Amino acid sequence: EVQLVESGGGLVQPGGSLRVSCAASGFSFSDFWMTWVRQAPGMGLEWVANINKDGSQKNYVDSVKGRFTISRDNARKSVYLQMNSLRGEDTALYYCARWGSGWGWDFWGQGSLVTVSS
Amino acid sequence: QSALTQPRSVSGSPGQSVAISCTGSSSDVGGYDYVSWYQQPPGEGPKLVIYDVHKRPSGVPDRFSGSKSGNTASLTISGLQAEDEADYYCCSAAGDYVMVFGGGTKVTV
Numbered sequence: 001e002v003q004l005v006e007s008g009g010g011l012v013q014p015g016g017s018l019r020v021s022c023a024a025s026g027f028s029f030s031d032f033w034m035t036w037v038r039q040a041p042g043m044g045l046e047w048v049a050n051i052n053k054d055g056s057q058k059n060y061v062d063s064v065k066g067r068f069t070i071s072r073d074n075a076r077k078s079v080y081l082q083m084n085s086l087r088g089e090d091t092a093l094y095y096c097a098r099w100g101s102g103w104g105w106d107f108w109g110q111g112s113l114v115t116v117s118s
Numbered sequence: 119q120s121a122l123t124q125p126r127s128v129s130g131s132p133g134q135s136v137a138i139s140c141t142g143s144s145s146d147v148g149g150y151d152y153v154s155w156y157q158q159p160p161g162e163g164p165k166l167v168i169y170d171v172h173k174r175p176s177g178v179p180d181r182f183s184g185s186k187s188g189n190t191a192s193l194t195i196s197g198l199q200a201e202d203e204a205d206y207y208c209c210s211a212a213g214d215y216v217m218v219f220g221g222g223t224k225v226t227v
Contacts, residue, residue, distance in 0.1 A: 104154030104169030
């Protein structure tokens, strides 16, 4: 059974840093692109970043470029999102998702809540 | 990377059909045959219901169908059921390995 379990969320002050993690199981992790998608409270989904199978290619939404870094460890079957210079507008539930064989994310985690507030 | 435009809400009675539009531009929906749709019931995570514009993942009922014409993609739910009540989001390619979501549509049965 495919499982994606996020962790590492919490309360952080504006300007601070946080790293969220996603542990994968039930599939060959190194064969799939992985993505972070976020959802602010009461709002819609927003694509944040994706990473290719070996970690050599990374893409970001404009609003997080230079502040967020996506990475992966295929040996640990995990993907990470390092978030620096956090702002109030980064407050959201951060989902980890697997990019399927077609054009779309076929499995999602339950999300990790990041709250940026003083 | 502007969000795609979806209606805020649509509603229908059990057994009826509803269609949700997703309008972008030639830089996203109109420029690629890469659209997917996600269902998000209240309090739950998203679930893929359509990929590659019109394909259904295993386990998704054939009541769900997708299409695209020009800069607009559409999701149609036929034979509406109570369990279909959820938020629905479209997503399109918007460049090389860059994607953009729609603002979401609340479907009420």
